[in-house]
Amino acid sequence: MDIDRLTNEDLTGRARIRDAALKVFAERGVKGATVQLIAAAAGVSTGLIRHHFGSKEGLRRACDEYAIGTLLDQARRALEKDTAAPGFLDSMYRASGSSTRYLARALVEDSPAASELFDTGAALAERFLTEQDPHRYPAGATTTQDTATVMGAMQLSTLALHTHIGRRMGVDPLDPAHTPRLVAAMVEVHSATHAFLSQGRGRPISDEATGPWQEEP
Amino acid sequence: MDIDRLTNEDLTGRARIRDAALKVFAERGVKGATVQLIAAAAGVSTGLIRHHFGSKEGLRRACDEYAIGTLLDQARRALEKDTAAPGFLDSMYRASGSSTRYLARALVEDSPAASELFDTGAALAERFLTEQDPHRYPAGATTTQDTATVMGAMQLSTLALHTHIGRRMGVDPLDPAHTPRLVAAMVEVHSATHAFLSQGRGRPISDEATGPWQEEP
DNA sequence: TAGTTCACTACACGAACGTGTAGCCTGAAG
DNA sequence: CTTCAGGCTACACGTTCGTGTAGTGAACTA
Numbered sequence: 356m357d358i359d360r361l362t363n364e365d366l367t368g369r370a371r372i373r374d375a376a377l378k379v380f381a382e383r384g385v386k387g388a389t390v391q392l393i394a395a396a397a398g399v400s401t402g403l404i405r406h407h408f409g410s411k412e413g414l415r416r417a418c419d420e421y422a423i424g425t426l427l428d429q430a431r432r433a434l435e436k437d438t439a440a441p442g443f444l445d446s447m448y449r450a451s452g453s454s455t456r457y458l459a460r461a462l463v464e465d466s467p468a469a470s471e472l473f474d475t476g477a478a479l480a481e482r483f484l485t486e487q488d489p490h491r492y493p494a495g496a497t498t499t500q501d502t503a504t505v506m507g508a509m510q511l512s513t514l515a516l517h518t519h520i521g522r523r524m525g526v527d528p529l530d531p532a533h534t535p536r537l538v539a540a541m542v543e544v545h546s547a548t549h550a551f552l553s554q555g556r557g558r559p560i561s562d563e564a565t566g567p568w569q570e571e572p
Numbered sequence: 573m574d575i576d577r578l579t580n581e582d583l584t585g586r587a588r589i590r591d592a593a594l595k596v597f598a599e600r601g602v603k604g605a606t607v608q609l610i611a612a613a614a615g616v617s618t619g620l621i622r623h624h625f626g627s628k629e630g631l632r633r634a635c636d637e638y639a640i641g642t643l644l645d646q647a648r649r650a651l652e653k654d655t656a657a658p659g660f661l662d663s664m665y666r667a668s669g670s671s672t673r674y675l676a677r678a679l680v681e682d683s684p685a686a687s688e689l690f691d692t693g694a695a696l697a698e699r700f701l702t703e704q705d706p707h708r709y710p711a712g713a714t715t716t717q718d719t720a721t722v723m724g725a726m727q728l729s730t731l732a733l734h735t736h737i738g739r740r741m742g743v744d745p746l747d748p749a750h751t752p753r754l755v756a757a758m759v760e761v762h763s764a765t766h767a768f769l770s771q772g773r774g775r776p777i778s779d780e781a782t783g784p785w786q787e788e789p
Numbered sequence: 790t791a792g793t794t795c796a797c798t799a800c801a802c803g804a805a806c807g808t809g810t811a812g813c814c815t816g817a818a819g
Numbered sequence: 820c821t822t823c824a825g826g827c828t829a830c831a832c833g834t835t836c837g838t839g840t841a842g843t844g845a846a847c848t849a
Contacts, residue, residue, distance in 0.1 A: 512729030
């Protein structure tokens with residue numbers, strides 16, 4: 356029953372503070388955010404933040420756990436299904452409301468949550484690669500891991516750089532309503548780049564990059 | 573002669589402060605960095621920072637201008653040559669020493685330099701696309717711009733997320749010595765994703781994403 | 790040599806911020 | 820009705836950080 360009360364409490368002060376912190380942390384970074392700013396955004400006193408979370412660092416940890424909980428559940432579910440690569444992005448954005456922007460910030464500040472997010476994305480990418488072409492991307496191989504890592508970074512780039520993407524696109528790329536437009540652009544990028552790399556001018560780059568360990572003619 | 577003296581001064585206190593600031597800003601963010609920390613790293617007093625740059629914000633602007641100057645020169649040069657997409661990354665990393673990590677941080681904090689960097693990357697990508705396939709990517713079209721924006725973000729993701737990439741790869745991805753490994757992984761990503769998207773499972777995603785405006789059968 | 794400029798330092802002020810403390814108010818338990 | 824727990828606030832303390840001020844010493848000029 357204690358657990359029930361805690362989850363119900365999620366609609367009161369504690370949750371309001373967490374949501375406000377998610378927002379302010381995302382906008383100004385952890386260092387740039389002050390507890391008084393968060394308190395004002397939540398409509399509470401700074402003392403209440405201390406009462407619930409102990410310290411600013413405690414509040415940050417709570418935000419980490421909440422964001423990671425919201426988002427990684429989605430990611431792990433995707434890991435267990437036969438979901439496609441671009442689908443990861445889609446479900447990710449849909450899952451998390453205010454925590455998306457928080458994680459975007461966390462990705463470049465030093466946060467355990469961000470590392471876990473990145474690692475999960477890379478794991479998902481590695482699984483995708485080995486399923487896609489087990490011969491070329493054997494599980495555990497360095498090349499497979501490298502490719503999975505960069506693939507994860509590329510997927511996450513729309514999150515980490517959403518400010519710039521939004522500025523150029525004129526819409527908020529984190530809004531689920533615009534996810535299709537983003538996915539379409541990503542598909543185009545892969546298509547165009549592949550065309551370039553398998554063509555005249557780009558072929559040398561492709562050969563040089565993948566040559567040393569490429570086994571197929 | 574005043575100009576000569578200024579450029580020569582670049583090897584003395586002013587430059588030492590700037591270099592230290594580049595480093596500390598990159599490590600801890602602008603808010604997380606203190607002028608006393610930067611002063612200590614540069615081996616000077618905090619007063620000297622004020623003397624040369626007026627304020628912490630002035631120092632940050634100077635870092636912006638220096639980093640952007642170092643890096644955008646390279647990018648613009650690439651824009652004027654018939655350089656390939658992955659080559660942009662290569663020359664970018666080689667060009668800038670300590671400013672690379674600074675720009676990585678700046679990409680997610682609000683900095684004019686970062687916006688300029690991103691826009692340049694996107695402009696380079698747009699040029700690449702229209703050259704690559706003028707019919708599919710006409711200059712100025714929304715699709716072209718969207719694709720260019722996402723392409724720029726993908727290229728820059730290795731910069732913005734270098735911490736995570738480095739953690740998984742075991743090496744510093746910003747070290748020019750390891751750029752080939754990064755480029756190889758990027759080539760693989762494009763190759764694998766294209767294979768997926770033009771194949772059975774991925775084909776529906778590709779068709780759905782690019783269908784509405786795609787003209788070719 | 791006297792004067793001026795300028796890189797540079799030492800010291801201190803004032804504000805902001807994280808944190809600590811004391812206490813109020815409500816609601817449930819006895 | 821009393822008691823106690825806990826959500827919640829008001830207020831104050833100590834520190835840190837950006838900034839301001841005064842001053843020193845070396846190099847250059849006349």
